[in-house]
Amino acid sequence: MLLKMAWRNIWRNKRRTFITMASVFFAVILAVLMRAANTGVYEHMVHNVVSFSSGYIQVHQKGYWNEQSIDNSFKEDEKLYHLVSDQKEVTEFVPRLESFALASSDDKTKGVMVLGIVPDKEDKITRLQEKIVEGNYINSKDRSLLLSEGLAANLGLHTGDTVVLLSQGYHGASAAGKYPVKGIVHFGSPELNKRLVSMPISLMQEMYDAPDLITSVSLMMKEGADMEEVKKKLISVMDTAHYEIMDWKQMMPELNQVIEGDKAGDYIVIGILYLVIAFGVFGTILMMTRERMHEFGILMAVGMKKRLLAVVVMIESFLIAFIATLAGMIGALPIILWFKEHPIRFTGEIKKMYDSYGMEAIIPLSNKLNVFTEQAAIVFFIAIFLSVYAARKVYSLKAIDALRS
């Protein structure tokens, strides 16, 4: 009977109920869209950054990250590759050998980062081939290399020229080589653009006297995939006494800090939105409560306990909030799916800025389930929390005062 009463009560004044529901409905849509855009932008940014550098997750020999030396490299291992490729969220993985060297041409010498890559696999992740601004991309059998654009400019080199690399190889072996430049690559990251040399991994292993050795396996996943889950799974199946498994947040803490700092700003904006929502819903609940005081008095007079009356009022608020929140989630879904497929595209200066970092100038919307559920839950609980006011008001009523109102 109480549920029946509550259900019929909310439809007693259809217009009022629709107005309340509309305020919650649009609040949910707005909050979900805002969160979807924020999450989508971060996911896209992270995807871009990690695909140019670390990957979402890297596997190293234990201790490599603290002492990034070629001496902490490990043997390529088919079993490891199988474990990695067995994870269905992992879209690609690439072995890499990484070290440092001095690069010389004529009288110019620069400290550089040397990256041994499997060209075909690497291109799938970093789309390196698209970034060639001069010359051609390398293949795994080439005995030539790629220079980053800034480095080539600093050394005064072009394709076809030769660069000398000098370094220390595996376990103190001398490492030196003279290689032709096959291509020049533009990187969005200024840091990479001025110091990266990429060469076939086999060539680098030969130069560094590190046959079959690699320093990392980088894993790529779908944009927005649950990285923590994949990391957990890998830790559970891999020999963690021998390998360390790190995610991009550990490898690029500064990027994570930037995102977290930015998120704090988003929370303030979304907090203001919640506040506006809360006042709107509160106004309606207040109105609903005040205009029914006399009725509450009658119910108490005929013997309805205040507790039960408060329960009916809470059920009414729950039903309104639940229907409106559900409708809001359903309403937001097609909008998000549309913008997921047709993201908002920046133009002009903003596009140029994104392009300079090698990123697509778009705002993609995330369609992760938690974007819907979290925001809907927050708005829902705001409505329920505010309805506690109505319940408390009812609870503190005196029958005679309510009857006189």
Add this chain to the structure above:
Amino acid sequence: MEVVIDAHNITKVYNEKSIPVNAVNGVHLHLERGEFTALVGPSGSGKTTLLNIIGGLDHVSEGQVIINGTDITNMSDNKLIDFRLNNIGFVFQSYNLIPVLTAKENVEFVMLLQKKSKAEREKRVLELLREVGLEDKVNIRPSELSGGQQQRVAVARALASKPQFVLADEPTANLDSKSASNLLDIMARLNKEENMTFIFSTHDQRVIDKARRVITLVDGKVASDEKR
């Protein structure tokens, strides 16, 4: 005879801290089971206040109210709600049915609060609606009933909990004469057949004419108490 209401020296003062208004002033009331009593008096004489006090809706400033042997003078609000549910039936001037419930549900509601079984509820609700002549309106909501029909549902609701007595505050004030007469006949019959105690506050001469006891209040005091 069994005493249903025993009120001593009832005094109710409003605005005690600013400008005190004595709504009821030292009233003694002694009602027995089966009485059909009208409380009359000019507006502001304290009829409604007295009804509210003996109905456990308002507290006294002074005095003592004993209902069917239970002293309700200092009872807490929550206990009073329970007490009213099981002992007192109310009929209000503006019917005050629950608009979202049908006639049947309105009558059943009180019994539901009393946690009566479904079978008992069904039986009594139909019995009461039959008694007030509304057996064909069980599934109709108040907004679709006439004023007289609504007030008859209100009477059925007041009786549903099998109260010790029914308090009716100006029950015929909003009714046309035919509906009022009909309602009074029903209440008089219930009084006679079921020995149900009725106390009315009223200005309506038809109610006064039907009453077997008429208590007149003037300025919060009993000016006369006439038994017929």
